[in-house]
Amino acid sequence: MLAISSSYSLNTQRLKRFQSLIALLLLCVILTVLSDKFFSSENGLNVLRQTAVNICIATGMTLVILTGGIDLSVGSILALCGAATAGLLKNGMVLPSLDIFIGFTVLGAILAAMLIGWLIGLFNGFVITKFNVPPFVATLAMLTIARGFTMLYTQGQPISNLGQQFVYIGAGSFLGIPVPVWIAALVVLIAAFITQKTKLGRYIYAIGGNETAAKFSGINVSKVKMVVYAMAGAMAAIGGIIVTSRLDSAQPNAGISYELDAIAAVVIGGTSLSGGRGTVWGTVMGAIIIGVLNNGLVLLNVSPFWQQVVKGAVILLAVIIDKLGDKKE
Amino acid sequence: MLIAKNITKKFSGVTALNNICLELHPGKVNAIIGENGAGKSTLMKIFSGVHTQYEGDIIYNGNKVQFASTKDAEEAGIAIIHQELNLVPHLSITENIFLGREITNAFGILNKKNMCEQTKLLLKKVNLNLHPDTLIYKLKVGQQQLVEIAKALHTNAEVIIMDEPTSAITDKEVDNLFAIIDELTANNKTIAYISHKLNELFQKADRYTVLRDGATIGAGEMKDITHDELVEKMAGRKIMIERNTMNAASNEPLLQLKNICLQNPENSGDNVVHNVSLTLHKGEVIGVYGLMGAGRTELMETIFGLHPSLSSGELYMESKSKKFKSPADAIKAGIMLIPEDRKSQGLCLDLTVRDNICITVLDKLQQWDIFLNKRKETALSKAYIQQLSIKTASQETQVRNLSGGNQQKIVLAKWLAKTPKVLLLDEPTRGIDVGAKSEIYKLIKEMAAKGLGVIVVSSEIPEILALANRVLVMCEGKLTADMPVAEATESNMLTYALHRN
Numbered sequence: 001m002l003a004i005s006s007s008y009s010l011n012t013q014r015l016k017r018f019q020s021l022i023a024l025l026l027l028c029v030i031l032t033v034l035s036d037k038f039f040s041s042e043n044g045l046n047v048l049r050q051t052a053v054n055i056c057i058a059t060g061m062t063l064v065i066l067t068g069g070i071d072l073s074v075g076s077i078l079a080l081c082g083a084a085t086a087g088l089l090k091n092g093m094v095l096p097s098l099d100i101f102i103g104f105t106v107l108g109a110i111l112a113a114m115l116i117g118w119l120i121g122l123f124n125g126f127v128i129t130k131f132n133v134p135p136f137v138a139t140l141a142m143l144t145i146a147r148g149f150t151m152l153y154t155q156g157q158p159i160s161n162l163g164q165q166f167v168y169i170g171a172g173s174f175l176g177i178p179v180p181v182w183i184a185a186l187v188v189l190i191a192a193f194i195t196q197k198t199k200l201g202r203y204i205y206a207i208g209g210n211e212t213a214a215k216f217s218g219i220n221v222s223k224v225k226m227v228v229y230a231m232a233g234a235m236a237a238i239g240g241i242i243v244t245s246r247l248d249s250a251q252p253n254a255g256i257s258y259e260l261d262a263i264a265a266v267v268i269g270g271t272s273l274s275g276g277r278g279t280v281w282g283t284v285m286g287a288i289i290i291g292v293l294n295n296g297l298v299l300l301n302v303s304p305f306w307q308q309v310v311k312g313a314v315i316l317l318a319v320i321i322d323k324l325g326d327k328k329e
Numbered sequence: 330m331l332i333a334k335n336i337t338k339k340f341s342g343v344t345a346l347n348n349i350c351l352e353l354h355p356g357k358v359n360a361i362i363g364e365n366g367a368g369k370s371t372l373m374k375i376f377s378g379v380h381t382q383y384e385g386d387i388i389y390n391g392n393k394v395q396f397a398s399t400k401d402a403e404e405a406g407i408a409i410i411h412q413e414l415n416l417v418p419h420l421s422i423t424e425n426i427f428l429g430r431e432i433t434n435a436f437g438i439l440n441k442k443n444m445c446e447q448t449k450l451l452l453k454k455v456n457l458n459l460h461p462d463t464l465i466y467k468l469k470v471g472q473q474q475l476v477e478i479a480k481a482l483h484t485n486a487e488v489i490i491m492d493e494p495t496s497a498i499t500d501k502e503v504d505n506l507f508a509i510i511d512e513l514t515a516n517n518k519t520i521a522y523i524s525h526k527l528n529e530l531f532q533k534a535d536r537y538t539v540l541r542d543g544a545t546i547g548a549g550e551m552k553d554i555t556h557d558e559l560v561e562k563m564a565g566r567k568i569m570i571e572r573n574t575m576n577a578a579s580n581e582p583l584l585q586l587k588n589i590c591l592q593n594p595e596n597s598g599d600n601v602v603h604n605v606s607l608t609l610h611k612g613e614v615i616g617v618y619g620l621m622g623a624g625r626t627e628l629m630e631t632i633f634g635l636h637p638s639l640s641s642g643e644l645y646m647e648s649k650s651k652k653f654k655s656p657a658d659a660i661k662a663g664i665m666l667i668p669e670d671r672k673s674q675g676l677c678l679d680l681t682v683r684d685n686i687c688i689t690v691l692d693k694l695q696q697w698d699i700f701l702n703k704r705k706e707t708a709l710s711k712a713y714i715q716q717l718s719i720k721t722a723s724q725e726t727q728v729r730n731l732s733g734g735n736q737q738k739i740v741l742a743k744w745l746a747k748t749p750k751v752l753l754l755d756e757p758t759r760g761i762d763v764g765a766k767s768e769i770y771k772l773i774k775e776m777a778a779k780g781l782g783v784i785v786v787s788s789e790i791p792e793i794l795a796l797a798n799r800v801l802v803m804c805e806g807k808l809t810a811d812m813p814v815a816e817a818t819e820s821n822m823l824t825y826a827l828h829r830n
């Protein structure tokens with residue numbers, strides 16, 4: 001029937017999957033040559049620790065982008081949930097009308113913050129699916145709203161001194177590896193499992209690929225989207241907890257423009273902004289590339305202004321290379 | 330004369346064309362025939378500058394040519410009507426027809442009036458009664474196909490390639506297209522004509538070339554070959570599609586419609602579907618025939634819950650009254666619709682063959698209700714790839730890379746796998762070759778024998794006669810006939826389709 005020479009199409013796909021890994025290795029080699037401080041396990045762990053937050057957010061962003069959407073509110077959700085963790089931990093919750101005071105353990109505060117992130121995301125999804133508001137607009141509005149609530153809750157002041165136990169999350173290590181890295185790895189594993197191995201994951205790709213066809217296939221498009229935005233919210237909350245813990249303080253200005261770094265990681269990782277194509281692994285690579293680049297530029301004493309220029313150029317380059325790979329017939 | 334000489338074309342490991350030769354004669358209708366995936370569209374895309382990398386030569390009026398782009402081919406006088414619809418949904422008919430060749434004045438400002446006037450003439454020529462400013466996404470597939478034809482005519486090309494131009498239009502528009510073709514060939518234009526509707530070819534084509542697996546099998550004059558010989562050349566075996574003469578096995582009602590109406594979204598005084606009542610029994614196949622604009626697709630969509638706010642009437646599923654607010658509701662009740670437009674409603678083109686086939690039945694393919702069992706997925710898609718003889722390099726191939734007919738087979742596989750109680754089929758075999766068609770008819774009849782109720786909308790009378798136990802005809806939103814298949818003939822179906830009160 002068909003003349004098939006081995007499985008070329010598979011090979012190119014596999015190559016594409018490793019494209020960002022190759023880029024990352026190349027970047028590492030260059031930096032190792034240029035700076036003698038770069039290649040050490042200490043610096044490596046340092047990079048990973050700094051990247052962990054972006055990995056968490058970008059993983060949620062990947063799910064959203066795979067459905068063909070976008071979430072601009074993650075930076076603000078991060079700040080609000082970080083503040084909520086700190087506030088609940090330190091001051092608990094007072095219900096004045098009922099005269100009730102609820103104190104929170106570390107675990108309780110964390111779960112509450114994740115629930116808040118989940119609910120905000122769910123609200124995003126609800127607005128997007130129920131009222132047909134474009135995701136860009138809905139989450140742009142949420143970016144401001146959540147930031148506003150953060151300011152209201154914190155009164156614009158940092159909430160600090162959160163206790164030794166809580167600080168372990170952001171600053172501690174387990175088996176020699178920073179705790180944030182363990183957390184990010186867990187988030188990534190869960191998301192990768194969902195996208196690659198479950199019904200929900202398949203529906204996410206189908207909706208991003210062709211929403212009408214998904215609807216005709218009997219997929220409950222609204223439900224899937226709501227879950228996806230909720231997950232993105234919860235993952236942003238996890239990022240918020242890590243940031244707060246690392247600084248031992250919730251900053252009302254935390255997470256500003258983090259959504260851009262997350263989107264950059266997703267795009268560098270080869271996920272199509274129009275949805276339906278991409279992987280969580282790619283995003284992890286993308287986030288690490290950004291992290292390594294940041295780290296390398298600092299080690300090389302590049303001025304902060306030039307750092308921004310270089311970072312932007314790398315994003316462009318990565319995407320152009322990705323597109324060139326697509327073009328070939 | 331346009332000649333392809335020893336053309337070979339490979340797509341990342343798949344050989345689509347293998348040393349193929351073909352001649353297109355001026356003033357003639359040159360039919361190109363072959364099974365799904367034979368390479369017809371690929372060759373046409375080389376002629377028209379879509380694929381620019383290939384081995385071999387294209388010779389046009391005695392000179393070797395190599396087009397760098399579609400624009401290049403167009404300037405040389407070669408226009409193509411693609412098999413897949415290629416219009417921009419949110420632009421108007423005029424804007425689509427003049428896309429890339431807009432008429433402007435000396436300052437570069439668009440001359441809208443001129444373009445609109447020209448579009449009006451073109452639409453009149455192809456018999457499409459719509460305003461030139463209508464946006465494309467509002468058009469049905471058949472109407473879009475007419476716009477594509479108008480667009481190709483507008484280029485005034487010497488060679489016009491028509492890749493399944495009639496797959497979604499009805500007999501009336503086909504006759505009209507044939508009149509246009511006559512006019513073109515009288516002016517010594519070259520027509521390349523691809524179609525799986527063989528009777529069309531015997532009506533209109535002068536010459537034929539048969540392709541199989543990317544190679545030329547034979548060529549000659551249409552008048553020297555019979556229908557059966559042609560089928561055998563094409564498929565390598567004899568294929569008979571027989572008329573159905575049976576009535577449904579049971580008279581247990583499955584789906585009942587009472588006075589279903591659907592308002593015209595543009596004009597609330599007007600109904601696109603008007604007081605349709607019918608009963609579908611268990612194991613019955615109902616065929617719905619009609620001309621373009623008869624409201625057949627709209628009727629299917631209404632049943633499927635796609636127009637909850639514009640429709641009225643009663644619907645009973647297994648004697649229980651139902652009101653579907655969305656397709657999800659209809660699917661829950663056991664009703665599935667296989668949509669007519671595979672590209673925009675049927676497939677996720679970027680997903681693999683396997684993922685597309687399995688998407689409707691993932692519930693059944695899970696392990697412990699948590700994750701997907703890849704072995705089950707592979708087995709299911711393998712079964713359908715074999716049963717419908719889907720030609721694909723592997724299960725992991727993106728559906729985008731399949732030929733048109735094979736994509737359509739995926740659409741069928743996807744919904745047949747779901748095994749609903751009621752299956753609504755809208756032009757199910759659009760672009761599918763005769764051999765695969767007969768397999769699909771067999772499969773649908775087998776499923777009906779097990780109790781499935783089927784309503785099939787088709788513009789091909791032979792298809793309805795082969796499948797249906799009962800034939801309905803619609804005209805302008807109303808049912809004009811409801812008869813057992815034994816009473817249906819080509820001529821009475823056409824009469825009812827034109828029947829106006």
Ligand SMILES: Nc1ncnc2c1ncn2[C@@H]1O[C@H](COP(=O)(O)OP(=O)(O)OP(=O)(O)O)[C@@H](O)[C@H]1O
Binds near residue numbers: 344366367370720722
């Ligand atoms: N872009 C592509 N990438 C990979 N393979 C392709 C691509 N386009 C076509 N093919 C393969 O080339 C072969 C010929 O396809 P083509 O579209 O020419 O068939 P066809 O004769 O037009 O069939 P149909 O009657 O179904 O339209 C098919 O096996 C198809 O899978």
Ligand SMILES: [Mg+2]
Binds near residue numbers: 412734
């Ligand atoms: Mg084709």
